[in-house]
Amino acid sequence: MNGHLKKLAAALLLSLAALSARAGGKIAVTYITPPLNVPSMVEKRLGLFAKHFGRPVEYVVLRNGPEQAHALAAGDVQFLPATGSTSVFLSVASGAPFRILGIFARSPRSFKILAPKDSPLARPEDLRGKTVAGPRGTILHELLALWLAEAGMTVKDVNFVSMNVPAAAAALAAGRIDVALVTGAPAWRMARAGYAVLRDGDGLVGGEVLSVTTEAMLRDHPDLVEKFLAARRETLQWIADHRGEAVRIAAEELDLNPEDVEAQLPLYDFSMEITPADADGLQRTADFMAAQGMMERAVDVRSLFAAPRP
Template structure:
């Protein structure tokens, strides 16, 4: 009888050890509020990931990394497991550089909240940017927008003085007149417009922005249950937002430092979604061709291989 008890205890201990091995001690994930990443904001502010992993005592390590390029570097080094929000231009460039990165689920198609904004006091066109200083984040969909808009006017990125700059700093620079134009998104566009800076163009007619959640491939392979749970929580956040829109907008407005009315405008321009479609894959193929043609990406990748099955269902 004692032998049976010992065997049962050993079996339970082995089962507990196996269960623990299926989950990491911690999960590192970005917290990126801009442009208007409402799923990310709601997920963090409501403690949804913490609640989802509390029984396994998994620590959620929120990391503020706004640059898609820096997110890719952190994932390549193993310092970051998930980018809650990454634009597909950054995704493709990271993958082209050999970064073991993959799409976990969709986030948004924010066509209406990315723009090139000119300094106050001038009504600039894209053509007027020749020889001018343009500031904004390199290696992002905003960078892609600038290249596409210039190209449509017979210009190239070499025709402007493009200075790599964080979006918040870019907004400050253009409003102060220290730059002729800035690449801005969401609430930064609203703030710049309020300060007299005029929007030159948005993405409409130039690029189709897509924001996705990405994961370090090794994490998804090593901890499939934890990976699936993070994806499920991100989608649950979107479902909660749609069911509780007024409350979600209040949460988003507070996080972004805008009014609820402004948050509603950002919501309308964000195009939130979760499941990728064939149209998204085709758009990724088109974006890759553009990035390669314009020297923003050095090596092509198999686009379909970047998308994990979870992102398509």
């Protein structure tokens, strides 16, 4: 049993006790602001989870996907309002009883394959033998593989170096790599600064971020699950009715100009419902991870949906 599995197993043993201890007290949720999680920032500012739960809410900042999954499995948090699909699938493949409540965001155009300014690189075949950096086992990694496949290539045809998004962006800016896989505000800033966008995720990946809880929450506290979803719906309606104020809140939280937030918003779709296209895209991501040998077993994504399958 590897380290990840041991941690998950220990977490799962603790989860029931943690859930029981919190049953009459405060609810804990993760709070993630980047890349542009406007609903999370608005919800926290307005206190809508506390309003709907009728009890205090603790916001836990965990920006690493595996840490978020571990906290949910351990019962340290009861909900992940916004978490990457890859960490969810890795955890489920390792035995974590997670359930997907809905989509938090879709942003395929925010995922970009970037090259230096005035780069001669343009087509996937141009990357053969080049050094490409980005986070392994993520939507960005999947985007690279799918784009290369259009030229009959695989990731093995490039010199792939696994590193996080900020490190990849910095390496490209310093000229240490040929191509970077970047998303969120760093990708938007670099594209605006003139870096070459070789491909974004539009038409290749869905870029889905998920809202997730556990089987135990669904079984033992369906009322809290419905209150969570009601708070999410109210948040989205408030954003629709008060777009300018929502932009201001996000700008303050991310230390950006409101104009920069407004310019990036069209890249994001925050509607909650899981569509058939979402389900297909998520399954492709899970299948990609399994094919890459990143998961110990395949995952049937539709079996994870809390609501009826689309």
